[in-house]
Amino acid sequence: MTQTQFDFAGRVARARSAMEAHDADVLLLSFGADLPYVIGYDSMDTERITLLILPVAGEATLLIPRFEAPRVGLHPGVFTVLPWDETDDPMAMAADVAGSPASALVGDRMRSSFLLGLQERMPGTAFSVATGLMKELRIRKDPGEITLLRAAAEAVDRVVVRLDATRFSGLTETELSRVVGAMTIEEGCDVAAFAIIASGPNGASPHHHPGERLIERGDMVVVDFGGPVGGYQSDTTRTFCVGDPDPRAAEAFTVLHEAHQAAVAAAAPGVAAESVDRAARRVITEAGWGEYFIHRTGHGIGLEVHEHPYIVEGNSEPLDVGMAFSIEPGIYVPGEFGMRIEDIVVVTAEGADRLNRSERNLHVVE
Amino acid sequence: MTQTQFDFAGRVARARSAMEAHDADVLLLSFGADLPYVIGYDSMDTERITLLILPVAGEATLLIPRFEAPRVGLHPGVFTVLPWDETDDPMAMAADVAGSPASALVGDRMRSSFLLGLQERMPGTAFSVATGLMKELRIRKDPGEITLLRAAAEAVDRVVVRLDATRFSGLTETELSRVVGAMTIEEGCDVAAFAIIASGPNGASPHHHPGERLIERGDMVVVDFGGPVGGYQSDTTRTFCVGDPDPRAAEAFTVLHEAHQAAVAAAAPGVAAESVDRAARRVITEAGWGEYFIHRTGHGIGLEVHEHPYIVEGNSEPLDVGMAFSIEPGIYVPGEFGMRIEDIVVVTAEGADRLNRSERNLHVVE
Numbered sequence: 001m002t003q004t005q006f007d008f009a010g011r012v013a014r015a016r017s018a019m020e021a022h023d024a025d026v027l028l029l030s031f032g033a034d035l036p037y038v039i040g041y042d043s044m045d046t047e048r049i050t051l052l053i054l055p056v057a058g059e060a061t062l063l064i065p066r067f068e069a070p071r072v073g074l075h076p077g078v079f080t081v082l083p084w085d086e087t088d089d090p091m092a093m094a095a096d097v098a099g100s101p102a103s104a105l106v107g108d109r110m111r112s113s114f115l116l117g118l119q120e121r122m123p124g125t126a127f128s129v130a131t132g133l134m135k136e137l138r139i140r141k142d143p144g145e146i147t148l149l150r151a152a153a154e155a156v157d158r159v160v161v162r163l164d165a166t167r168f169s170g171l172t173e174t175e176l177s178r179v180v181g182a183m184t185i186e187e188g189c190d191v192a193a194f195a196i197i198a199s200g201p202n203g204a205s206p207h208h209h210p211g212e213r214l215i216e217r218g219d220m221v222v223v224d225f226g227g228p229v230g231g232y233q234s235d236t237t238r239t240f241c242v243g244d245p246d247p248r249a250a251e252a253f254t255v256l257h258e259a260h261q262a263a264v265a266a267a268a269p270g271v272a273a274e275s276v277d278r279a280a281r282r283v284i285t286e287a288g289w290g291e292y293f294i295h296r297t298g299h300g301i302g303l304e305v306h307e308h309p310y311i312v313e314g315n316s317e318p319l320d321v322g323m324a325f326s327i328e329p330g331i332y333v334p335g336e337f338g339m340r341i342e343d344i345v346v347v348t349a350e351g352a353d354r355l356n357r358s359e360r361n362l363h364v365v366e
Numbered sequence: 367m368t369q370t371q372f373d374f375a376g377r378v379a380r381a382r383s384a385m386e387a388h389d390a391d392v393l394l395l396s397f398g399a400d401l402p403y404v405i406g407y408d409s410m411d412t413e414r415i416t417l418l419i420l421p422v423a424g425e426a427t428l429l430i431p432r433f434e435a436p437r438v439g440l441h442p443g444v445f446t447v448l449p450w451d452e453t454d455d456p457m458a459m460a461a462d463v464a465g466s467p468a469s470a471l472v473g474d475r476m477r478s479s480f481l482l483g484l485q486e487r488m489p490g491t492a493f494s495v496a497t498g499l500m501k502e503l504r505i506r507k508d509p510g511e512i513t514l515l516r517a518a519a520e521a522v523d524r525v526v527v528r529l530d531a532t533r534f535s536g537l538t539e540t541e542l543s544r545v546v547g548a549m550t551i552e553e554g555c556d557v558a559a560f561a562i563i564a565s566g567p568n569g570a571s572p573h574h575h576p577g578e579r580l581i582e583r584g585d586m587v588v589v590d591f592g593g594p595v596g597g598y599q600s601d602t603t604r605t606f607c608v609g610d611p612d613p614r615a616a617e618a619f620t621v622l623h624e625a626h627q628a629a630v631a632a633a634a635p636g637v638a639a640e641s642v643d644r645a646a647r648r649v650i651t652e653a654g655w656g657e658y659f660i661h662r663t664g665h666g667i668g669l670e671v672h673e674h675p676y677i678v679e680g681n682s683e684p685l686d687v688g689m690a691f692s693i694e695p696g697i698y699v700p701g702e703f704g705m706r707i708e709d710i711v712v713v714t715a716e717g718a719d720r721l722n723r724s725e726r727n728l729h730v731v732e
Contacts, residue, residue, distance in 0.1 A: 044573060047474075047672050067660045067698075070571035086662045087680050108413075112481045113474035116495045129482045178551060185544060205436035207410060294433045296452045306413050314453050332433075 005144060005230075008040050008078050011137065012060065018133045019056045025101030027054040027130060028094075028118065032109030033303035034134045036231060039079055041072050049090050049114050052079065053097045061097050063090060095121035105130035135308045140322035145232060145302065146346055149324055152234035153344055153355035155188040156226055160238050160358035162187075167366045169217055169242050173197040173210035180225050189227025189234065193305060196224040203239075203338025206295055206330060217243045220337040222330075226305065233305045235326055236356045237342035240363040252289055252331050253339055253362045259283035259329045260341045260360065263297055263311075267327070267345060267352035273315040280329040289331050298326040301344055323347045324355075371510055371596075374406050374444050377503065378426065384499045385422045391467030393420040393496060394460075394484065398475030399669035400500045402597060405445055407438050415456050415480050418445065419463050427463050429456060461487035471496035501674045506688035511598060511668065512712055515690055518600035519710050519721035521554040522592055526604050526724035528553075533732045535583055535608050539563040539576035546591050555593025555600065559671060562590040569605075569704025572661055572696060583609045586703040588696075592671065599671045601692055602722045603708035606729040618655055618697050619705055619728045625649035625695045626707045626726065629663055629677075633693070633711060633718035639681040646695040647679075655697050664692040667710055689713045690721075 015038055019027055029035040029052040036042040041062065043050035050068070054060045059080055064072065066083035082097065084090040095118065098104065104122070106115055108131045119127055141149065162183055168176060174197075181192035198208035200219040208222075215221060224237040239253065259280040266279035277297040284293045298311035301324050309315065309323055328342030341360050345352035381404055385393055395401040395418040402408040407428065409416035417429045425446055430438065432449035448463065450456040461484065464470065470488070472481055474497045485493055507515065528549055534542060540563075547558035564574035566585040574588075581587060585608045592601040605619065625646040632645035643663040650659045664677035667690050675681065675689055694708030707726050711718035 067572045071573060071575060086678055106478050106482075108477055108479035110478040111474055112472050112476040112478060113495045113497060115478045115481055116472075116493065127482065129479045131479060182548065206433045207437060209437060312452055 006040060008038065011038050012054065012078055014137055015054060015133070016056055018136055019105070022105065022133050024103050024105045024128075024133065025056055026098050026104045027133070028052070028098070028104055028110070029054070029107040029130070030110040030114055032107045033138075033307070034107040034109075034130065037134070037138055037303055042231065044068065047113075049094070051090075051094050051114070053094060054079075055098075055101070063094055063097065091117035091121055094118060098122060098125075100124050102126065103128065105133055107134070138302060139300065139308050140320060141302060141324050141346065142322065146322070146324070148230040148232035149234070149301065149344065149346070150355050152189060152227065152229040152232055153236070155229060156184065156234045156236045157356055157358040158187045159183040159225070160236070160363075163223065163238075163240070164359075164363055164365065168215045168219075168221060168240060169366060171215050172212050173199055173202070173215065174212060176215065176221075176223075177210040180223060184225060184227045189229055190231075191227050192225070193227045193233065194225060196222065198222040198224075198338055200337065201335050204332040204334045204336065206332060206338065206340070215242060218246070220245065220249055220339055222338050222340050224340065224342065231303055233301050233303070235301055235305055235342065235344060236358070237328055237340045238358065238360070238363055239339040239341065240365050242365055244364065245362060249337050249339070250362070252333075255284055255287040255289055256329060256331050256339055256341060257360060260327060260343075263327045263329060264343070264345060264352050264354065267319060267347060269321055269347055269349060270318050273309045273311050273317050273319060274313050276311045276319070276327065277313055280327070284329060284331065292331045292333050293329060294332055295330065298328050300325045319347050321347055321349055327352075372406060374404065377404050378420065378444055380503055381420060381499070382422055384502055385471070388471065388499050390469050390471045390494075390499065391422055392464050392470045393499070394418070394464070394470055394476070395420070395473040395496070396476040396480055398473045399504075399673070400473040400475075400496065403500070403504055403669055408597070410434065413479070415460070417456075417460050417480070419460060420445075421464075421467070429460055429463065457483040457487055460484060464488060464491075466490050468492065469494065471499055473500070504668060505666065505674050506686060507668060507690050507712065508688065512688070512690070514596040514598035515600070515667065515710065515712070516721050518555060518593070518595040518598055519602070521595060522550065522600045522602045523722055523724040524553045525549040525591070526602070526729075529589065529604075529606070530725075530729055530731065534581045534585075534587060534606060535732060537581050538578050539565055539568070539581065540578060542581065542587075542589075543576040546589060550591060550593045555595055556597075557593050558591070559593045559599065560591060562588065564588040564590075564704055566703065567701050570698040570700045570702065572698060572704065572706070581608060584612070586611065586615055586705055588704050588706050590706065590708065597669055599667050599669070601667055601671055601708065601710060602724070603694055603706045604724065604726070604729055605705040605707065606731050608731055610730065611728060615703050615705070616728070618699075621650055621653040621655055622695060622697050622705055622707060623726060626693060626709075629693045629695060630709070630711060630718050630720065633685060633713060635687055635713055635715060636684050639675045639677050639683050639685060640679050642677045642685070642693065643679055646693070650695060650697065658697045658699050659695060660698055661696065664694050666691045685713050687713055687715055693718075
């Protein structure tokens, strides 16, 4: 549970520099990706609090249930472990350690029950979300992180190859979701994080939850799945067709493929994130399908499946070398079909490097 | 994603009665088990907020990303759907709908980023955690909920039977964890929620994360796993031994088994939750192993793996008919071995009804 391949002492130092710039006295991280990013320990997501209390200067403390302390690995010079017992009041212990700072930044995924408990015990402290600070630290991936993102992408690409040889018709969405999940693990992901299967008219719901619908000849099937390698996530979407597609769907897919290529071509250092969204949207809109592209073009990826930068209208932030994100335009026609193509790319000096390399065409299966 | 078998209009009415008693003007539920409990819709856990805004009187509103709105099923008379677009400010929309209530209760698992956003936009509102209110609603399971808990328990019990015929030696913990996860799904759980495999000395870490340790002859192996059926969770632990156990471990197991029986026998309506903990702890302590039983005896279970009631010293709340929880004493000897026995029980007028029925003995495997 404790990673060792990254320079956590260096990350703590960077966090402290950022805290100074943000005028923050203490950083409070519980469950979520910020904690493993900063110290390499991935907290369980339970009602028992695990909390890193990182003051801008002085010793960092990891408050943790005593019986989970054996999960924490080496941490030379990075933080001290403070175990709490089942009958202790860990929120009071956290407030004691934190003292009475003027300002505290809290990780965005901390449970509200923990935040409200801390606010009650630290009435003089102004609490804000740490998203801005953590984004600065996490948004540019270093070579070690990109190696893991690439390994995760290659694992799901191998699943796509195996799906080309899988018979879809006769399976329910739920059954196919389980097949994809099992393959995701077999190909090397630590877990199968998610596997959306949206068939026929269900494809028009981008986050469709796989159900009991039987996949049949003529269906378009959106398959959107992923899992992490060494904590770093993958996320890819390919669209399958059971037998030959109908001409209208085939026409839409040609447009979608072109939109995807346009967005990938647009991504480069210095380009605004929203420009990548616009590049995809322009192709789809000009071809007359604009009303059916109902979500942003992409999201950053790393220790979380969704993180900064978001590839969405309104985000004028310039892309930079090391940023990793999805490019995933889609076309969703209610009552008829849906389709999406999704690759993860990393920005390099030369432009977008695609981590996913499986075929982007419409995959015709049985 | 939207359950239909429960009376959600009735649950909303009960929530409103409880809000009156708690002097709360509005209940705000996002990702977590409270939301599906009250309205049957299970939000995704992402940076895009889904939020039920339930005023003590008047219309309830479900704020949701527009492209996820198709996930929400029928909701006749229970709530109105308010979709937000990718370029909207959903926190401002939420604050508009909520108005300026004096007091708001928020679900315990809401992300801190959402809570801080709401606090900023609703400066006149006092925010508290909804745990107490939701506990009153959720702690006593109705017959429909118990049917699902029982189905989930029976699924994992079938996995235990299959594990008795599985060769453990030669597998790593990670490999065995994957085997258990696959079986959990094959036996009918919606997903494999978790599968702790803690072998040999790793068994002494109750929440050990399965790793690359090779399981070998002579090892004690703690297997703690579960998954939901229809949203309701299972959670069972059995201890295996690869070949015959050493006499010291066998002696400890006899004590553990007796402690488990004592705790089950102690559970009945009107009995304090902590009394069940004490019943298990007394047996283990009197046999001289007390220092190695390092966690509470159990936790409630339902839509969440861990929920109220907690079976822990300090919880003097009386048990009541319909409460469902784990009974899971353990003995953890650092550097040597660990062991745990865990069943889910439901309190009936006659005492504790065990939902898990697989053999509770030390399971000897190859």
